[in-house]
Amino acid sequence: MIVALKKITGKAPIKIWHKENDIPNLDLIVIPGGFSFGDYLRCGALAARSPVINVIKNHISRGGTVLGVCNGFQILIEAKILPGSLMRNKKLLFTCKETTLEVQSCIKNPFLSSFKIGECLKIPVAHNEGNYFAPNDLLKELKEEGRIALKYSKQKDNEKNYNPNGSTEDIAGILSNNGRVLGMMPHPERAINYLHGGTDGLKLIKNCVEQIIG
């Protein structure tokens, strides 16, 4: 993620330690993937109680932008910044593979504004707990508010395993109600040069940076 951000901005991003409770004003906070505290408890549950989370919540309340990827998404859910839950993958196996994501019709947000609705992005996933679940009333709310940002998508009509984790309605990423926070399971920072097999991830992060900084 640092490589991707540096590639786009030309500058190395500031790294924030999890025990930090005072940070400068920032344009964008990215909570990257990983296994915070080993994820021996529910994924992200311990990290969601780190001192830095309060700082992130303040940043969001000021209208700040946050991108949470994989474990970052799990932390946002555990911190109750985004709604719903991320369960074990349906097959109960860790899965690392390329997925196709379809951009959904959603509220104004800095992440996907340069993409057309229905446009497909090739971005890999690598997780054990990415099975997004939302109860019916929440699902209805997310739909009505246009907060479902990305869905796993078929490439062929008869494709069966396009959804890597069994998430509700193939959801891969959701937005906060102001559209400034995106949580997504796939890793855009792993699709940033042609040797990765594509640059769709770079496009997503680049769009986000450009929208915020201009």
Place this chain on the structure above:
Amino acid sequence: MDTQSQLLKINKNEYLAQQKSKLEDALEMGLTKDEYNLICKKINKTPNMTELGIFSAMFSEHCSYKSSKKWLKTLPTAASHVIQGPGENAGVIDIGDNLAAVFKIESHNHPSFLEPYQGSATGVGGILRDVFTMGARPIALMNALRFGAPDQPLTKHLVSGVVKGIGGYGNCIGIPTVGGETNFDKSYDGNILVNAMAVGLAKKDRIFYSAATGAGNPVIYVGAKTGRDGIHGATMASAEFTENSTQKRPTVQVGDPFTGKLLLEACLELMNTDAVLSIQDMGAAGLTSSSVEMASKGSLGMKLNLDLVPTREDKMTSYEIMLSESQERMLMILKPGSEEKAKSIFDKWDLDFSIIGEVTNTRRLVLTKDGFDACDIPLAPLVDDAPEYNKPYEIKTNKKVLKPSDLKTNLTIADILNIIFKNPNIASKKWIWEQYDSSVMGDTIFANGDSDASVVKIHGTEKKESYGKGLAITTDCTPRYVKSDPIIGGMQAVCEAARNIASSGAKPLAITNNLNFGNPDKINVMGEIVGSITGISKAASFLGTPIVSGNVSLYNETNGKSILPTPVIGMIGAMEEVENALEISAKLDNVLIILGQNDNFESGWVGCSIYQEIINKKYDGAPPSINLEDEKKVIEILLKLNKQKLLTAAHDISDGGLLTTVCEMLFKNNLGLDINLPSNLTNCDSYNPLLQSWCFGEDQARIIIATKDIKKVQLTLNKNNVDFFVLGKTNSTSNLNLKNISTISLNELRNSNEKTIPTMMGNKQ
């Protein structure tokens, strides 16, 4: 054994009397009577239980290599690009640009059979520590796995547990698992093999070693606390299994990848300062082997106060502390005065940091616990005088060369291909690979069978016109060849590894080996060990790929039944421009050419082949012969062609022969091919043994390349006097066409290839 704290109430004499060892104790710890007598003589006293425990761990096969050392010394280990050969935590080679690749493979066979998840997870954790102990940041993990017969009841449970364990550690610590090999054979029913390999990168001038320096310097314990897990694990791993072996489960260590990650980051941060003089991880035989090896390598001594060792449980005895194999721990010697600075780094990462003693110039290991001397022994007998055996051996080789006409069948070529891709040994391992995070760190170019060797980009070597350097990594061994002829089998493992590295576009550089065998007290098993080391040596010297690190795992036997001899070769290679890396998948309108096979080649090698197993239901005869000149030639010409940017794909011919290799090259892009045949074979039918041997024979020193520019390739091949055979041009039909003999649908084969393992694991896709 009573705990020492209970003994605190008694006086020193009573305490010492209770601690004194007897011969029976030594036997129970896996030592022989002769070894016990040797110990008593060398240290001039009867050892106490802690001292005896230390000796038994250091004398275990796992730590002392007592059966194999004589032969390991014959391996070629030197070359101009070798920075550190065997004997350190890992091998180190120079890859240019002031960078060094640090790598090693290590087995965790016994623990993984008893407890597949933790056994394999700690195998990964242990090999990672070996690499970052040298000052290198790990960038890739590989593994070589062997399981019992697919239909054996335990196999599914073991595959599932081992794969989860490897993924569990590697995924969590955030280092990509980029590939490896998984095979099945009934000889592994009672002894699976889990060999894990790690590769790291360091600055050439910032390599850290384990030899202790400077009497009076502080000895520091860092990392996780010491618990009662894994006590005497090294001894357990040095014995055969019996019916009661599952009782040994408590000797299996428990992994904590998050602490492993913290330890990795804290150590690398500290190594960025000038504080660390020497460092050693606590792997097999824990604090015992780390302290003994550091002190003896520096020709110094060590005095440790075991009361200062951070422990997880109360009332641990000196014996337990010294023999625990708790994971995620390191022992370091720091520059005096840098303790505070170092401690602040470990505090930041929430890890224990304790000064537990000092380096001495006595050449003795002195330990105290609860105010008593727990151990006071000279180091020389532990290491220098450790037993080295010249065990009797007999190298048995099968010289019978099978002819194609010896194999008669009513199966067509299409039938055979179908059977091949339903064989779990050949079928795609995607079900396994998808459980490993292969793309974390963002530098993986080809993983998990995309290319013959896995390729990772070397972060930070990017240039304006290039993505930078790449490292290629592979693990290889064909145990059925080794069984038939250990010398040829040893050579073949090295040659196939080198071919795989070259097929990915990299120059083969160096080897780490993992020698897995049965009981060395058996004359034929010892023959397998000696023979395969001889073969490995021959091939490695010839190809200029020295052995820089490795591991030996013996006693892979259950109830007297030995595994197939499995000397796994882990090889790495480097390429200057990673965008030139080659995958196995050909593109549309590419011409496929076999390097190392000419127009007159009609009769394929069927002995010990997958094809023979299908026809005869067994492996028999001599394995395919190895010609090192030919091997070198195909590797060199392939690299030359790739440098001219003439190639689009490459795949070496190995298990399953020519046609299997062709199919694997066509699968991904849904291609087809009209295959040219040698003129004498064009009028055969599909049952013809000669034609079938041409299709499935496992003759060595052959690589199939794909090119868009046949003319230029032919020119180079002719100029360099290299044998080649033009197979034909890829088309979009998804059919394999053998003239008028057979048309085979690749869609069906692809389906078998992808479904075999998921079906075996009961996970239908």
